[in-house]
Amino acid sequence: MNKPIRMAVVGVGRIGVFHARHVQELARETGVCDLVAVSDTYGDTASRVAAALQADQATEIHAFNDVSDLAASNAIDAALVASRTEDHERDARVLIDAGCRVLLEKPLTHSLASAEAFVADLNRDPRRKNALMLAFMRRFDAPLLKAKALLEQKAIGNVFKIVSVLEDPIPPPVGYNSAGLLTDMAVHNCDEILWLLGGPLPEYVAAFGSNLYNCTISTVEEDYDDAFLQMWFPGRTIGQVMVSRNHVAGYRNATWIYGDDGVIHVGHFQEDPRKVEVEAYGRDGVIHKESISLRDYGPDVPVFITRFGESYKNELDYFITQCITDAPFSVTHEDGLNAMRVAIAGGEAICDREDTTRV
Ligand SMILES: NC(=O)c1ccc[n+]([C@@H]2O[C@H](COP(=O)([O-])OP(=O)(O)OC[C@H]3O[C@@H](n4cnc5c(N)ncnc54)[C@H](O)[C@@H]3O)[C@@H](O)[C@H]2O)c1
CATH class of the missing domain: 3.30.360.10 (Dihydrodipicolinate Reductase; domain 2)
Known part of the structure; x- marks a missing residue:
């Protein structure tokens, strides 16, 4: 059996908390992943949310206020990024540079110019080209x-x-x-x-x-x-x-x-x-x-959890499966750029x- 993918959720606001709960559910149901960290720059959100989530699992959840510290910690294999849209690119870049695969919330970035530059950079080398999945949950x-x-x-x-x-x-x-x-x-x-x-x-x-x-x-x-x-x-x-x-x-x-x-x-x-x-x-x-x-x-x-909750969990499940097998994603930064x-x-x-x- 493969080792569970060590996951972090970056940005645990309105939707990030549900993504983190889905990581915990998949960990319990299938053992394919572990929630090992959350990261959030806003006030005490990271420690507050980590403490709340900790009640549902034994493995320690580390709280980070800075995604660079998370990336440097060597504690994770992959991350789901649900930070503010203007932070998507920075957060995803830092994590990908550290060797992680990233499931990134929509939209890809905050502007077309930054999205084009980000996609060009990702496409420059084969590892980065396969590092990002765009969280278009409708496809799941x-x-x-x-x-x-x-x-x-x-x-x-x-x-x-x-x-x-x-x-x-x-x-x-x-x-x-x-x-x-x-x-x-x-x-x-x-x-x-x-x-x-x-x-x-x-x-x-x-x-x-x-x-x-x-x-x-x-x-x-x-x-x-x-x-x-x-x-x-x-x-x-x-x-x-x-x-x-x-x-x-x-x-x-x-x-x-x-x-x-x-x-x-x-x-x-x-x-x-x-x-x-x-x-x-x-x-x-x-x-x-x-x-x-x-x-x-x-x-x-x-409301989006009522309608699409299961789709977010399905996309996460797919993301983790691709991480375990080191396989490419069916929905990528290119799809994020096209929609933008x-x-x-x-x-x-x-x-x-x-x-x-x-x-
Ligand atoms: N796929 C979907 O259906 C879907 C649904 C909702 C959001 N999203 C995306 O997910 C990302 C996060 O959205 P969200 O709804 O969780 O946003 P949010 O504003 O609740 O949280 C995003 C971040 O902002 C922080 N934050 C919260 N209040 C803040 C404040 N007053 N000042 C500064 N920071 C604050 C949070 O701690 C978190 O880090 C966005 O990029 C959004 O586009 C996707």
Whole structure:
């Protein structure tokens, strides 16, 4: 049996704590990993979270305030980085330079220029090229994987349009660092569409942005609180992304995939947030219909944990498996850069009311 992968979680804020708990669960369930450290630069977060997590395991969890000290400690083989977006690149670089493999939260970095420079540096040598997995959890999500399988079976024929919606019910937490609504939120939808289509990047994008409601209640700095992005792929395929911080009635995630023989729909905004519908319809009616039940993380967790908790655990499980076998990752810094390229092109093209035609 291989030695367990010694893992750290860097950045144990809103999502990092859940990532750390998933490392502990996998350690208990399979013995493939151990949570040996957490690192966080903000106040006493590292020691406070380490103490809370320690109650669930015997192996000591070391607390670091600085990722360089963690990297120099020789205590870890791999790390999950869920720090502030503006710290992603620095944290990932330090860990990769120290020989670790890194599962990095989205977006890859805070700006396109830094993302391009980071990717170029990683690609310069074979070890670094295989060192980073981008945490696009949708690629490990059971309902979306079912949709992808239906697509690959040609259940709805040839695809010509994908619509992907992501809407938050509440503002990001106080102190949250956003690289802009499209880079922070739509990067998920952009990657989802690129992954589902499995082809080249779009050739053109257009986008609209508005400030509607969240901007009046949130202290977090962000360019827009509501946006629409359209991408045109080579040929006749389009992708449409809707992102918003303004869906106060609850977290809404939905994807519609249109083909010349039917449509697939994933996700539904409904009474029970722990159910996701996957349905496909053709000209003669139902092709596929199932309701997938999600794990119950309890009522007091962030909305994205209720919807994607199991997907985060699946991506972590996959990451650790690849670390054990020293195998490459299926989703990398290149995918992180591609999704950013589309989202940021949308940000550059974005129109608000002043740029449009008066009726
Ligand atoms: N994949 C997903 O679905 C998903 C969901 C949420 C967040 N994320 C990503 O994960 C990363 C972390 O997001 P998060 O929601 O955990 O953010 P967060 O703000 O809760 O935590 C991020 C870091 O900021 C620190 N922090 C907390 N409050 C702070 C303050 N007031 N001032 C300075 N620092 C503070 C935390 O200790 C932590 O180190 C981000 O890059 C985000 O894009 C991904």
